[in-house]
Amino acid sequence: MIPGSFEYFAPTALDEALSLLQEHGDDAKVLAGGHSLIPTMKLRLAEPAVIIDIGRIGGLKGISESDGKLVIGALTTHHELESSDLVQQKVPLLAQTAAEIGDVQVRNKGTIGGSLAHADPAADWPAAILALDADLQIAGPNGERSVKATDFFQGLYETDLGDDEILTAIHVSIPDANTKGTYLKLHQVASGFALTGVAVVLTKSGDTCQSVAVGITGVSDAPYRASAVESELTGAALDAENIAAAAERSVDGIDALEDIHASQAYRQNLAKVYTRRAIESAAS
Ligand SMILES: Cc1cc2nc3c(=O)[nH]c(=O)nc-3n(C[C@H](O)[C@H](O)[C@H](O)COP(=O)(O)OP(=O)(O)OC[C@H]3O[C@@H](n4cnc5c(N)ncnc54)[C@H](O)[C@@H]3O)c2cc1C
Structure with a gap:
């Protein structure tokens, strides 16, 4: 139940995190809420030599409305989505899904981006994100790109994310009244x-x-x-x-x-x- 040793970085900017990912390649893992990665490390199913904690990168947090869409930062927690007035008014399905995840502790620490990137076959977010036909925003060494939820999930714990990329946000179109x-x-x-x-x-x-x-x-x-x-x-x-x-x-x-x-x-x-x-x- 004790993880292997690792080097720890806590960048405060996205560019810095991406450079660290490039520098350390396969040896590095991004840390968000830690509620999937840390249990895996404790079981030694993952033994990354380098942890890049993205929790201090301000631009990856929060929920806003822009051009008929909800823009959800990857570091937004399940609890923030569950309790947001904006989410409850505009896309209540997201709040409803968040409320179904784990327990209070998991919802307070776990993030939507971490859940989507982890791609556990029994995770809740993917069902809602697929049904809402969301777009996932990804940053990497060659800039930013957007991928449809339907193209993102590729298999057991497998997604379209490259080892040197970070999921930054999820864009969800706000449905009409019908x-x-x-x-x-x-x-x-x-x-x-x-x-x-x-x-x-x-x-x-x-x-x-x-x-x-x-x-x-x-x-x-x-x-x-x-x-x-x-x-x-x-x-x-x-x-x-x-x-x-x-x-x-x-x-x-x-x-x-x-x-x-x-x-x-x-x-x-x-x-x-x-x-x-x-x-x-x-x-x-
Ligand atoms: C007791 C318990 C019960 C749970 N119950 C449920 C449940 O009922 N339903 C459910 O859906 N989930 C459940 N979970 C999982 C929980 O929702 C996790 O929080 C979530 O799966 C991972 O989010 P995280 O922020 O903790 O990610 P982390 O654990 O920090 O990271 C998970 C993985 O994603 C990668 N990653 C994280 N963020 C990014 C990013 N922005 N870009 C690229 N890669 C990234 C990491 O490198 C790592 O490989 C449970 C977890 C626990 C411990």
């Missing part, structure tokens, strides 16, 4: 992580589904958009039968995980049940 979001999750009882978590963003036109986006976490080695559900429901009446039929397609083409917490068949069933419930909730 659009509702919901996040529903079955907690793994010991850790609180998602056995299945489903985020739905649904736009109605009368009783018809104008558009729907479904992000699912906990079911596969990487979070995903349930595109078969989305295409089945788009343009259809939002009645119980159509919603149930669409939800049945939530694991189409997906290789569901099997581990000590849940069998493959159980996870597949959970995905369908939670997708149906989340769509019903967003449509109601």
Whole structure:
């Protein structure tokens, strides 16, 4: 339970952090809230020789509104998102998702950027970020770039982030008044992580589904958009039968995980049940 020894840097500017990452390459790890990295280091699953603590870089924190979007700094904690009036008014799905993460201590220290960069297959944020079709802002040695959430998650603990890059912010378009979001999750009882978590963003036109986006976490080695559900429901009446039929397609083409917490068949069933419930909730 004691991590290996490491050299510690606490830069106060993004450029400085990026230079340190370049200098130390694979030996270095960025530290944000530490609630995934430090447990991994204590178990010696990670033994970085260099820790670059980005917690003192002011520009990576906070939530603001700009050009119809919420701009969320990567170092914004789960608690800040859960309790922000701006988030609750403009994109309540984000506050709802934050409230489902771990316990008070985890939410006070853990950051949205750390969670997305870590890409735990049972993490909550990826479902909401996928359903909201967010853009992730990344800084690296060649400047800044933006990547769609759908292109960011690439596998088990794997993302589009390079070793020499830092996730700086998340941009989320503010939905219109006809659009509702919901996040529903079955907690793994010991850790609180998602056995299945489903985020739905649904736009109605009368009783018809104008558009729907479904992000699912906990079911596969990487979070995903349930595109078969989305295409089945788009343009259809939002009645119980159509919603149930669409939800049945939530694991189409997906290789569901099997581990000590849940069998493959159980996870597949959970995905369908939670997708149906989340769509019903967003449509109601
Ligand atoms: C007891 C417990 C319960 C938990 N329960 C849940 C839960 O129910 N749901 C859930 O989703 N999560 C849960 N978590 C995880 C928690 O949300 C973490 O805070 C989160 O996954 C990581 O965020 P962090 O800021 O702590 O990142 P860190 O631990 O500091 O970093 C995690 C990884 O991301 C990298 N990284 C961090 N920030 C950046 C960045 N800006 N750019 C590039 N790379 C970066 C680090 O190098 C590291 O590899 C739990 C954790 C604990 C300890």
